[in-house]
Amino acid sequence: MRGYRYLPDVVTLEFDPDLCVGCGRCFDVCPHQVFVIKENKAWMVDRDACMECGACARNCPVKAITVDAGVGCATGLIGEWLNEIKPRRKGCS
Amino acid sequence: MSYIVPPGLYAVGQPTPDSPVIVTANYKMTYDLVRQALVRCDAWLLVLETYGINVWCAAGKGTFGTQEIVRRVVSSRLVELVNHRSLVLPILGAPGVAAHQVKSQCGFLIRYAANRAADLPEYLGNGMQTTPVMRALSFSLAERLVLIPVELVLELKAVTLIALAVLLGFSLAGSFADGLQAFSAYAGAFGCGIALTPVLLPWLSGRRFALKGALLGLLWTCCCYFLSGGGWPLLVTLAAVLVLPAVSAYHALNFTGCTPYTSRSGVRKELRNSLPVMAGAVGTGLLLLLISLFV
Numbered sequence: 001m002r003g004y005r006y007l008p009d010v011v012t013l014e015f016d017p018d019l020c021v022g023c024g025r026c027f028d029v030c031p032h033q034v035f036v037i038k039e040n041k042a043w044m045v046d047r048d049a050c051m052e053c054g055a056c057a058r059n060c061p062v063k064a065i066t067v068d069a070g071v072g073c074a075t076g077l078i079g080e081w082l083n084e085i086k087p088r089r090k091g092c093s
Numbered sequence: 094m095s096y097i098v099p100p101g102l103y104a105v106g107q108p109t110p111d112s113p114v115i116v117t118a119n120y121k122m123t124y125d126l127v128r129q130a131l132v133r134c135d136a137w138l139l140v141l142e143t144y145g146i147n148v149w150c151a152a153g154k155g156t157f158g159t160q161e162i163v164r165r166v167v168s169s170r171l172v173e174l175v176n177h178r179s180l181v182l183p184i185l186g187a188p189g190v191a192a193h194q195v196k197s198q199c200g201f202l203i204r205y206a207a208n209r210a211a212d213l214p215e216y217l218g219n220g221m222q223t224t225p226v227m228r229a230l231s232f233s234l235a236e237r238l239v240l241i242p243v244e245l246v247l248e249l250k251a252v253t254l255i256a257l258a259v260l261l262g263f264s265l266a267g268s269f270a271d272g273l274q275a276f277s278a279y280a281g282a283f284g285c286g287i288a289l290t291p292v293l294l295p296w297l298s299g300r301r302f303a304l305k306g307a308l309l310g311l312l313w314t315c316c317c318y319f320l321s322g323g324g325w326p327l328l329v330t331l332a333a334v335l336v337l338p339a340v341s342a343y344h345a346l347n348f349t350g351c352t353p354y355t356s357r358s359g360v361r362k363e364l365r366n367s368l369p370v371m372a373g374a375v376g377t378g379l380l381l382l383l384i385s386l387f388v
Contacts, residue, residue, distance in 0.1 A: 001229070001230050001231075001232070001353070001354050002229070002231075003232075003295045004232060004294075004295060004352070004354045005300055005354075006300055006354055006355050006356060006359045007300055007301070007356075007359040007362060007363065008300075010356065010358040010359045010362050011356045011358050011359070012358055025192060025193075028184070028187075028205045028223070029184060029187035029188075029205055031184060031185060031208065031228075031230050031353065032230070032354065033228065049354075050356060051353070051354050051355060051356045052356040052357050052358060053153070053187075053188045054188045055152075055184075055187035055188040058187070058188060058189070058190065058191050059187055059190070059191055059192050059193070061193040068357070068358070069188065069357075070357035071153055071350065071357060072349055072350070072352075072355035072356045072357045072358075072359060072360040073349055073350030073355075073357075073360065074302075074346045074347050074349045074350060074360055074363075074364055075347050075350050076350060077357070077360060077361055077364055078364065078368075
């Protein structure tokens, strides 16, 4: 994404090229062009651009991609942490 | 007014069995944007039940997802209506949809078309080829500006309470003029984080949102000092330098939820690093203010 870059070396995206069948779905779905297709294989060329939306992993038919998908939102994360700290109430999961 | 469109199959223009099937969410604004984009096209519109949520957020929750697509394809008896076996989806719907599973469960091939509905006519006209432009996400000034009011409304209640407490506290400790000054200083720091940081986002140095916010907060603190003619007691000055940038940094950090490029792991890391610093700064600042009352 032109003009924007977030923290490097943090994302949970992993790609196993040995499993890849070169279908190109990861290239189709990635909003940040993390993958390119060359010689009938996917190549992870820009891992740090990943925003962990999980589209590539979900659309990979051979599970060559894994990522701990979720929303990168500070308010949401703080809310989750507060919920963990709070003693569990009856009837809530 | 309801913002939910009943899910199901709709016709745009005069679709035939050869016309493309476009899949979208049942948030009224999304549905209207897609229909507007397709105004000169003949197409089928398969509206999924996303409970009035947009494509991106619904895909994240999985309501814009594999099961719902299969269910709608079956319930709308699409196989009897069209000759082809393909569905056109927005790229940002992909986090909820496993294309290969849709194919195996109902026989339809998923085509991820573009990020924006506005690119649909070009996509349909060029033989369903996604160009690099259709793939590229943007986050322009206009796109950032429309998000600010939403953030403002969400934070307004808590911030108003804090601002009133600041006004009251400083008025009681000093004069009403002091109260007003502290109130404006706090409100300005809030504005730096929630509005100015998003506006200046690509031009502020660094990748960390908290740092971008803190930088603007620090500049604002300097402005406050010089605009008020200076002469603040040392402890109050120190407190301002600690608290105001932290306030701005906190609200800047909250903007991560609005951007289309921050990862969950990245935000988690930034929060872990910066929340203790912000809390420490605010805590120390308040302590200094308290001490300043007695010296």
